[in-house]
Amino acid sequence: MKPPSPPWRSRNHPAYWAFVVHRLSGIALALFLPVHFWALGKALAGAGALQAFLTVTEAPLFRFGEWGLVVLLAAHLGGGLRLLLIEFGPWSGLRKDWIAIAAAGAVAAGLAFALALVR
Amino acid sequence: MTGDDILLQARLWWWQRTSAMALAFCVLVHLGVIIYAVHAGLSAASLLGRTRGNVVFGAFYTLFVLACAIHAPIGLMNVAREWLGWRPRPVGWLAAAFALAIVVLGLRAVYGVVVA
Amino acid sequence: MQSLLTARIWRGGSDGAFVTYEVPRQDSQTVLDVVTWVQRALDPTLAYRYACRVGMCGSCAMTVNGRARWTCRTHVERVAPHGILDIAPLANLPVIKDLTTDMADFFDKWTKAEGRFQGAATRRQDFARVAPDSRQRRAVDAAIECIGCGVCYASCDVVNWRPDFLGPAALNRAWTLVNDVRDIALRQRLRAVAGDAGCHSCHTQGSCTERCPKNLAPTSAIAGLKRVTAQAAMRRKL
Numbered sequence: 516m517k518p519p520s521p522p523w524r525s526r527n528h529p530a531y532w533a534f535v536v537h538r539l540s541g542i543a544l545a546l547f548l549p550v551h552f553w554a555l556g557k558a559l560a561g562a563g564a565l566q567a568f569l570t571v572t573e574a575p576l577f578r579f580g581e582w583g584l585v586v587l588l589a590a591h592l593g594g595g596l597r598l599l600l601i602e603f604g605p606w607s608g609l610r611k612d613w614i615a616i617a618a619a620g621a622v623a624a625g626l627a628f629a630l631a632l633v634r
Numbered sequence: 635m636t637g638d639d640i641l642l643q644a645r646l647w648w649w650q651r652t653s654a655m656a657l658a659f660c661v662l663v664h665l666g667v668i669i670y671a672v673h674a675g676l677s678a679a680s681l682l683g684r685t686r687g688n689v690v691f692g693a694f695y696t697l698f699v700l701a702c703a704i705h706a707p708i709g710l711m712n713v714a715r716e717w718l719g720w721r722p723r724p725v726g727w728l729a730a731a732f733a734l735a736i737v738v739l740g741l742r743a744v745y746g747v748v749v750a
Numbered sequence: 751m752q753s754l755l756t757a758r759i760w761r762g763g764s765d766g767a768f769v770t771y772e773v774p775r776q777d778s779q780t781v782l783d784v785v786t787w788v789q790r791a792l793d794p795t796l797a798y799r800y801a802c803r804v805g806m807c808g809s810c811a812m813t814v815n816g817r818a819r820w821t822c823r824t825h826v827e828r829v830a831p832h833g834i835l836d837i838a839p840l841a842n843l844p845v846i847k848d849l850t851t852d853m854a855d856f857f858d859k860w861t862k863a864e865g866r867f868q869g870a871a872t873r874r875q876d877f878a879r880v881a882p883d884s885r886q887r888r889a890v891d892a893a894i895e896c897i898g899c900g901v902c903y904a905s906c907d908v909v910n911w912r913p914d915f916l917g918p919a920a921l922n923r924a925w926t927l928v929n930d931v932r933d934i935a936l937r938q939r940l941r942a943v944a945g946d947a948g949c950h951s952c953h954t955q956g957s958c959t960e961r962c963p964k965n966l967a968p969t970s971a972i973a974g975l976k977r978v979t980a981q982a983a984m985r986r987k988l
Contacts, residue, residue, distance in 0.1 A: 518765065518851075520910040521841040522955070524816025530956030530969075542713060545706040545732075552699075552739035558682060562693035566678035566975070583886040586670060592661045595654055596955055602651065603977060607892060607970040624665055631673035643945035647976060697904070715946075716911035722946075750780035 530609040533617070537594040540587040582628055589624030593617025599625060646708050653704040660698040668724030677727040694747035707733040755826065757784050759796065760838040763844040768836065781821035781829070785837060785849065798849035804962070808899030812849050813838040818904040820963045832881050837908070840904035856903050856917065863920040864939035869932050878932045887930040893926045894969045895964050897987070901966055913914035914947040918958035918968035921949055925971035928978060941988055944979035952976070 557564045571577070597613035600606060664736045674680060685691050707729035714728070753775045758768040771788050782800055788794040800810035805823040815829050815836050827833065832853040845849035871878065880887050902911055902918035903939050909917050914923075927933050929932045943949050949972045982988040 522635035522816040534955040552743040562678040640945035647950040650982040
């Protein structure tokens with residue numbers, strides 16, 4: 516019989532949450548890639564075909580989805596830089612300061628994207 | 635576990651991390667491009683106006699696509715093994731297929747916005 | 751002060767259940783004191799492990815209110831301010847009975863990680879001279895104080911997801927030997943700790959580092975192994 520897994524309460528600490536965000540954002544971004552490329556590939560059929568698709572994405576739900584992806588991308592970037600620092604850098608410890616910086620970067624990217632939408 | 639497996643696994647880790655270093659740079663630039671493009675009002679004409687015939691743009695996004703094709707499938711392999719409990723061999727083949735799909739679709743998209 | 755504490759203690763094997771006991775509160779009471787009191791005053795069949803009672807032996811680790819801890823160094827008032835204690839065996843290890851786990855897998859993995867020093871010198875040779883401030887000696891110092899209590903192993907998700915995974919303690923041990931300039935088994939040790947059953951499956955969740963009662967950082971040790979082994983693999987020297 517498989518031994519009991521660690522209780523959920525034992526996972527409640529910043530580095531674990533950073534892992535959860537990194538993994539979930541990674542899954543979402545990986546699955547989004549083919550869709551993204553398929554959409555851009557519409558340019559092969561000319562500017563008209565691409566514009567037809569872009570017009571569809573002006574719906575609020577699409578915009579919200581795009582905003583979410585930008586936040587996830589920034590979070591994955593910040594979290595990933597922290598992992599590279601831990602794995603390749605001379606530091607010790609879990610670099611929780613970088614978790615905070617990554618979170619701030621994701622928020623900043625989200626705000627910048629939202630502001631760019633407002634013209 | 636054979637020695638070849640260990641060698642491959644260690645190398646996959648290495649490739650995922652080195653591609654991550656390239657992606658860190660690419661994503662930073664890409665976020666800037668996204669926010670600039672959206673701020674300028676996203677339209678096919680303005681987008682293609684900036685990208686068509688732009689060699690730097692094409693080279694950058696080719697590198698970006700290739701780094702994604704290395705980085706993402708290795709991450710998904712770990713997820714499939716650890717969270718879905720899939721066997722290593724089918725996971726390896728699926729990841730290879732996913733990598734190929736990203737290369738083909740990605741380079742097709744770059745070709746579409748830069749060359750076509 | 752003679753208030754009561756509610757202790758829910760795991761009884762039975764892995765298909766067991768929590769049984770509730772009322773235990774008198776005392777000043778400076780540790781979780782180990784609570785377990786011992788239950789065994790001596792209420793139920794002598796309660797099985798648990800301990801030896802030194804002062805945080806040296808590493809045998810009394812259990813899951814206390816959802817976290818792996820040394821019970822001897824955990825004060826009740828710190829973890830159970832509301833007077834309720836859940837005490838269970840360590841996770842990620844097969845339960846033998848009540849609070850005791852079978853730690854064979856845990857220690858077997860130290861062997862699998864080549865956690866044994868292998869030197870070339872004999873007793874007739876002079877002492878090896880290792881500069882205390884050298885990079886390698888400092889890496890050893892940072893990781894050497896492990897006493898094998900299993901808290902990190904019980905807190906690690908990767909151990910749970912990949913039963914082959916060697917775990918933080920065994921990899922931390924291997925890292926001390928990789929940095930031991932007297933050791934001659936580097937190459938076979940790097941092979942032993944590389945790949946998916948070794949360091950490359952660690953996702954830096956940091957639970958080992960967060961929970962280590964000795965404040966060691968197995969995450970950093972594993973990061974070192976990742977670098978060294980992957981570099982060796984890329985140079986065809988693994």
